[in-house]
Amino acid sequence: MAVSPAATSVRSLSTATAALALRSNADKGAKSVPLQKRSQFLPLAHGSRFLSSGRAIAGNVGFTSEERRADWNRMSVRAEATVAEAPPAEPAAEKFQYQAEVSRLMDLIVNSLYSHKEVFLRELVSNASDALDKLRFLSVTEPSLLDPNPNLEIRIKADQEKGTVTIIDSGVGMTRQELVDSLGTIAQSGTAKFFSAIKENKAALGDNNLIGQFGVGFYSAFLVANRVTVSTRHSKSDKQWVWEGEANENDYSVYEETDPDKLIPRGTVVTLTLKADDKFEYTDPVRILNLVKNYSQFISFPIYTWQEKTVEKEVEDTEASEAPPADPASAAIEGGEAPAPQKKMKTITQKVYDWELINETKPIWMRSQKEIDPEEYKEFFKTTFKEFLPPLGYSHFTTEGEVEFRSLLYVPGMAPLSHEENQGLKTKNIRLYVKRVFISDSFEGDLFPRYLSFIKGIVDSNDLPLNVSREILQESRIVRIMKKRLVRKSFDLLDEIANREKKEDYKIFWTCFSKNIKLGCIEDANNHKRLAPLLRFFSSKNEEEMTNLDDYIRNMKPEQNAIYFIAADTVKSCKSAPFLEQLLARDYEVLFLVDPIDEVALTSLQSYKEKKFVDISKEDLDLGAADEAKEQEIEREFTYCCDWIKQILGEKVASVGISNRLSTSPCVLVTGKHGWSANMERIMKAQALGDTSQLDYMRGKRILEINPQHPIIASLNEACKSSPHDTRAQEIVELLYETAHVSSGFTPDNASEFGARIYDMIGVALGGRQVLSGQEEEYSAPSAPQVDYSQGYSGGYGVSPPPPEASAATPPPPPATEAEVVVEPSEVREGDPWKS
Known part of the structure; x- marks a missing residue:
């Protein structure tokens, strides 16, 4: 029998679906599902029979009602069995709290x-x-809390005899429960809880100086103490x-104080x-004073320390006090008594202990700029950073905005004396405060880049992310934003110094900190873009005063x-x-880079x-x-000469070409675009810890450029065409290359060989001999120059001064003829040291 498409589609329903439907009805409390309802979604068997709304469809014809009912019951049992075999649900996870070993x-x-x-x-x-700040906040609404002592202050006393340090505050204090909660629970900050309780009060938060946040600062007392009593x-x-x-x-004790x-x-x-190891150091009053000045000098409450002082006091000088000599007879006549001895006083010095206020200086950066005199800024700089020159x-x-902080930055008037500090390796120039409490002055690029490490100053913020010890900045977006703004303000300050009418200020700055700017x-x-305008260089147009890049561009030629x-x-x-x-010759200005770091700095800028x-x-x-036609003509004329020189020099040069930068020199040795210049090669060779393995690779091949207008090059051009294999000409090419090597700033490849060639040339000039390639050749020396001594001696190479007896009245003898001055070295110069 044909099966309808509807029946085929319905057969795709799974037995599991039917089982879920039955389970759903069972969950709802239905004891059984009527047959008519079940027939809407359950298949009868694996065949094509299906009941819908109690009627037979596509193959169910001929089944009695009993058969259908039995079939449905059988399928219902199968579906419920399927549900019963499903995997059981996972039990709920049990939660635990972290435990801590308190002693550890x-x-x-x-x-x-x-x-x-x-x-x-x-x-x-x-x-x-923090305790004083809490009391100050609470006293706004309850002034009676300040009774009977309205003074909010901190006192610190070191007792050398007892080996104790005591810190006393007149703050809000603690109840018994607060004492247990705050000091008996690690990492529970009472200040943080107090701050959280009042944070909805915007007015109160605006001027709060609460510092604590982690709840572990108190336990730092055990760094130096065996026992702590609060x-x-x-x-x-x-x-x-x-x-x-x-x-x-692992335990502590709490009790009520009953001692009056x-x-x-x-x-x-x-x-x-x-502790015994720390007793001597931290009971020293001077040490305590210095620590307070370093870390807590700008706390908003007065801090007193117990200090030894020397005072002068007048006392009676018992040794010097004596009665004046009396005359017994006169005293008896007058019936009087002998005069009392006169008291004499003397001044002695005594050492006494008394409270001394430490933090009289208020944080200048917290005040408005309009209220501060320039002299106050300078005095604060000298006092805080131990400088004796005023800042530039x-x-x-x-x-x-997103990050709130106050800052006061200075440019010193002199460079640091320490090499490490000058290079930014160990600087303590930026003092970081959080709510006026000193945190650290040791940073490795967190707030300032290394090249700006010479800048000194204060940075104070209320919401900097610190680690628990409050010694290290946590890397975060807030710190990066702070660094960016501090750098921008530093450049604004340097620009202001550079653009002053008083140019002497920037000269001092450049003398002290030029390397820092170039390092940047x-x-x-x-x-x-901010660093380049600060650069200064000597130039071909001004060898005494330095010029900047903006002035250079303004003075450029139109075609440059x-x-x-x-x-x-x-x-x-x-x-x-x-x-x-x-x-x-073209009147182009050229910058002179004489500092070893200059070339690297300018190359890094690129433009x-x-x-x-x-x-x-x-x-x-x-x-x-340039005149291309003329250049092409010169290139054709000297192409063979360039190839000939390259063949003689071999691998010493990469190529030989016509130069467009020479006018009076015969040749010059240049480097490739990406190779080291002569100056850079000299610097790299001088590095004590440098890696010389890459030296040959980095300096690259050099290029010899010749000047076709020079007589020496013109002569070599003729020689290469007439006698290219002439030994003397080839030796001249070698000497020419080595001379260009030196004049271009390079170190000769073989100094001794170069010196030998120079000595040969001296020998030729002095004795008419030329020693080349181990062969000795003789030739006549040039005729002696004619000198008119009557006009006075002007000096010069190859010219001797007149003899002592010569004078204007007695003219010298006539000059010798050319035949008379021909010198035979073998006959006259038997003692020449170079004679073989």
Whole structure:
């Protein structure tokens, strides 16, 4: 029997679907599903029979109602069995809380969290400041909290005899429960909880100085103490509680203070019983004073330390006090008594201990710029950074928005004396504060790039991300934004100094910190546009005063399309280099780079204001439009000469070509575009720890450029055509190459061989002999020059001064003829040292 498409489609329903439907009905509380309802979605068997709405469809004809009912019951059992065999659901996961081994955790906090022991005082003073800040906030609505002591202050006393350090504050204090919660629970910050409770009050948050946030600063006391005792009284409580804990112990004790001598009106007293190793250092009052000045000098509450002072006092001088001599007879006549002895006073010095205010200086960067005199800025710079010269400039600014901080930056008036500090390796020039508490002055590029490490200043923020020890900045987007803004403000300050009418200020800056700016050109590609205008160089037009790149571009010739430079060790070497000849003839200005870092810095910049930097000592120097027809004619004329010279020199040069940069020199040796210049090669060879394995590769092949207008080159051009195999001509080519080697700034490949060639030339000039390639040749010397001594002696090569007896009245004898001055070396110069 044919099966309808509808029946075929319906057969695709799975048994699992039917089972889920049955289970769903069972879950709803239905005891059974009527047959008519089941027939809407359950197949009868594997055949083509299907019931829908109680009627037979496509093959169900002929079945009785009993058969259909039995079939349905059978299928229902199968479907329910399928559901029963499904995998059971996973049991719910059981949750646990992390556990901590308190003794091990305390050991980590004490011995691994902080880099320096001295930070314990910073942390405890910060806690005291927070307690005072809380009281100040609460007293706004409850002034009675300040009774009976309205003074909000911190006092620190070191006792050398007892070996203790005590920090006292008149802050809000703690109740017994707060004492247990704050000091008995690690990483629970009472300040953080207090701050969270008031953060909805915008007015209160605007001027808050709360410092604590991690809840572990108190435990830094165990860096130097064996035992810590905290005695505290809340401003609203009439009871005083004491917390005691010892290092390396898992428990602590809390009890009520009953000793009348130890009761305080309000606040907290923290007493540290120091370890034996730290007792001598941290009971020294001067050491405590210096630590407070370093870390907590700008806390907003007065800090007093117990200091030894020397005072002068007048006392009676018992030894000098004596009665004046009396006359007994006169005293008896007058019936009087002998006069009393006269008291004499003397001044002595005594050492006494008294409280001394440490933080009288208020944070200048927190004040408005309009309220601060320029002399205050200079005095703050000298005091804070221990400088004796005033700064060249300063910048005081506040940044608001996504990141809020205040900063005061200075440019020093002199370079640091330390080499490491000058190179930015170990600088302490930027002091980072968080809410006026000193955090660190050791950074490795977090806030300033290395090349700006000479800038000194203060950075103060309320929301910097710090690590738990508050010693290291956490890398974050906020820090990157701060660094970007600090760098921008630094460049604004340097631009202001550079554009002053008083040019002497920038000369001082450039003398002290020029290498830093050039280092920035190498390291910071993002700020090339800010760095390039700060550069200064000597040039071919001004060897005494340095010029900047903007002035160079303004003075460029209309046809000039690049900024030309040459690097050497001195200005004199730059000026005498043969590479400049044609550029000077065209009145082009050339920058002289005499600092070893100059060439690398300018090469890193590549261009400035769409003008490329071009090293005139390298190949393919483009000097603008030229007569192409004339150049082609010269090239045809000297092509064979260039090939001949290249054949003689071999692998010493990559090629020989016609030069467009020479006018008076016969030839010059240039380097490839990507090879080292002569100056760079000299610098790299001088590196004590440099890698010389890449020297041959980096310096590349050199190119010999000849000047076709020079007589020597013209003579060689004739020689290569008439006698290309002449030994003397080939030796002259070798000497010419080695001479160009030296005049171009390179070190000779073989100094002794080069010296031997020079000595041969001297021998020729002096004795008429030329020794080339081990062969001796003799020829006549040129005729002696005629000198008119009557006009006076002017000197010069090859000319001797007149004899002593010669005078204007007695003219010298006539000059010898050419035949008379022909010298035979073998006859006359038997003692010549070079005679073989």
